[in-house]
Amino acid sequence: MAQARPAAPVAPQPTAPVAPAPRKAAARPKAAAAPARAAGGRRPAPAADAEPGWGRPKKPRPVRGKSRDDVGWVKAHGGSGATSMVEAFGGVDVGARWPDPARGEPRRVVLVGRTSARGLQSVSQALGALKDGNAPQGLELLGVVLVADAPGRLPLSLLRRIRVLRSVARVHRVPWIPAWRTGGRPRSVPRQLATLSKLVGGELYGEGAVS
Template sequence: MTSLVEVLGGVDVGAAWPDPSRGQPRRIVLVGRTSARGLQSISRALGAFDAGRAPQGLDLLAVVLVADAPGRLPLGLLRRIRVLRSAARVHRVPWIPAWRVGSTPKALPRQFDRLAELVGSGIYSNGTVS
């Protein structure tokens, strides 16, 4: 998710696993949308990680779920998120309308405070992007 990289720093490796043996990041955050497909993708990635099908030496910091639409999630999706929380630390990012149209929000939700601390971001600070 490029928007998260812009706010928190890091590298977006897309759908591939980074390979620390090639100098790619060792500390990772799995990012997905809160849609049914997004949650299924995260679930598959966690399964692969737990089964050892990811490169050796990766350190999973958390799963970040970005809202796929404004408003409350349906109960079925909330249940899937509870299952994910049983397997990994999960952070949720609410719907940010500015991102939809490719602009930068004036302020970011408080959820970014915890994410910035988790990933050691020097880019984000108290609701603003430096």
């Protein structure tokens, strides 16, 4: 009986190299979203209470009173109380800028602001523009009127700011008057308004009656 021959050795098959897995591309940071546009491709308008910066060139329409001697009430910021001053003493509401006497606008001006931190800062900026020459020539600053932004006493930090303002201008403080909040007239007029009436030379509410 013939013996079985041993099987021939099998040659090893070459193994194909395994390709490395493709790397994932690093995620690119998303670009900041562009501000939304209103209908028609226009950008949204700025906030309504935004005030133009002091010292920037402006060409507003002239604001004239009955005479060149009328007092111009200049608001240091929105909601300063300048409108209440005009209603109480008369004069011209100039807006948030210094008037130009060369254009027939009031030369005698009063700067009005609130006693809040933001209000006092705006008053300081307006006075700085006047001091630095960023205002028309021929202006006579009668004083600064600070209208109370809330009932009660002011914090010490705000009183210190007012003290600094007093060192550069004549400051008149007006207390909190609840009637002004609803658009009315005060039944009893504070003495501070009587003093202010003498300063601007106008009768209080056109009646001259001060209690």
